Amino acid sequence: MIKLLLVDDHAVVRSGLKMLLNGKEQIEIVGEAADGDEAIQAASVLHPNVVLMDLNMPHGKDGLTATAEMKQQFPDIAVLILTMHDDEEYLFRGIQAGASGYILKSAPHEELLAAIRLVAAGQAYLYPTATKRLMGEYLEKLKHGENTGTYETLSEREKEILSLIAKGYSNKEIAEQLVISVKTVETHKSNVMEKLGLKTRPELVKYALKKGLLQFE
Incomplete structure (x- = not known):
């Protein structure tokens, strides 16, 4: 029930x-x-x-x-x-x-x-329209030859930071959680965005959603 x-x-x-x-x-x-x-x-x-x-x-x-x-x-x-x-x-x-x-x-x-x-x-x-919109944007990037990124090119640390950013943690909170400096977090974030061809935080969240990185309890 x-x-x-x-x-x-x-x-x-x-x-x-x-x-x-x-x-x-x-x-x-x-x-x-x-x-x-x-x-x-x-x-x-x-x-x-x-x-x-x-x-x-x-x-x-x-x-x-x-x-x-x-x-x-x-x-x-x-x-x-x-x-x-x-x-x-x-x-x-x-x-x-x-x-x-x-x-x-x-x-x-x-x-x-x-x-x-x-x-x-x-x-x-x-x-359905939200799912269609997300897939439509992805396919449009492919159509125009834009870099859609490859998850496998990320290091384990970059994957970890990608997941935390997508879940809404700030750079400072990520730094505290991973026991690294804020500057290091920012560097990893820049590398992630460049490798995946992303420019904004919403785009990063969309990518993480598609990859199943936002776990639902």
Whole structure:
């Protein structure tokens, strides 16, 4: 049985989700919350398997902050972001925060059910247009002969730093974690970007996602 916690600041949205999901096979709605603070408190009491998390909640913690804190405190809980934002920046910030999936509120009901079951089973989920966009950008680079990079050309240290950068750690935090200088981290980062033909942090996160370097608990 999938124990589901609903988090959205709009009561009507939560009511709609309850009407949609209640009674579906293997899904039990164990509670709801109107902001990130309530969500974390509810998770500590109700022990859900999956949290359906809105991003924009003006009162209390927003969805991204709540996701990051929830994953730190309850790493076994899968967070599925449900939002109206079809935006790359939100998508990758959600992944960096530890979300196991990202789906739009405009998605068909069957897709939402499938996403809930996938993340509950420990898998990752991205809505189809996001996956298509990522692959489209990659194929476009190939078409124009741009350097798409080879992961195998990276040293073990460079692979480690690539993973940490993609997960949202700052250069200083990486330096402290690996017991090296910030300057050394910056040098490795520059080498990684050059070898892989990347120019920005979002591009690096996309690459890490494609390579499976962002592990979902």
